[in-house]
Amino acid sequence: MRAIFGIVTLLSCLSVHAEPCEKDAVALAEKGAQFIKTYGKEEMIARINRKDPMFYHGSLYLAMRDLRGITIAHPTTALIGKDFLDVPDADGKAFRHEMVAVARGRGKGWVDYKFRNPETGKVAPKSTYVLRVGDVALEAGIYKH
Secondary structure, eight states: OHHHHHHHHHHHHHHHHSSOOHHHHHHHHHHHHHHHHHHOHHHHHHHHHTTOTTTEETTEEEEEEETTSOEEEOSSGGGTTOOOTTOOOTTSOOHHHHHHHHHHTTSEEEEEEEEEOTTTOSEEEEEEEEEEETTEEEEEEEEOO
16 A cells, blocks of 8 residues: 555656655655565565666665665666765765765765756756665755756
């Protein structure tokens, strides 16, 4: 039931706004958390890495990071296993440190930063919802216009 609710929430916000919004990111992360609890972390990693449509919707997708900050699953598979913690955003903000702090601390929350939007090629404001699930953090981000 929960997964179905997540899909309905995702589709309703996208159909109204034509672009993903905060509800979509939260729903996607929660759907990923439920998937991990049901099928395990390794299956979630495989699904993320192969851009499974259940967890990949163009500019809105799920990624996974360990609590040290290493990317362990991402639709852009070249990022897997890399430590980008100290690579800042366009304004010099070390936003990945903040993501790890959110995951280690309260376990869920938003991180704002600027990043190149792959659809437009331009740097744009982005907000990512971080949700800790056991020893990993799921991340789902949206670009703000």
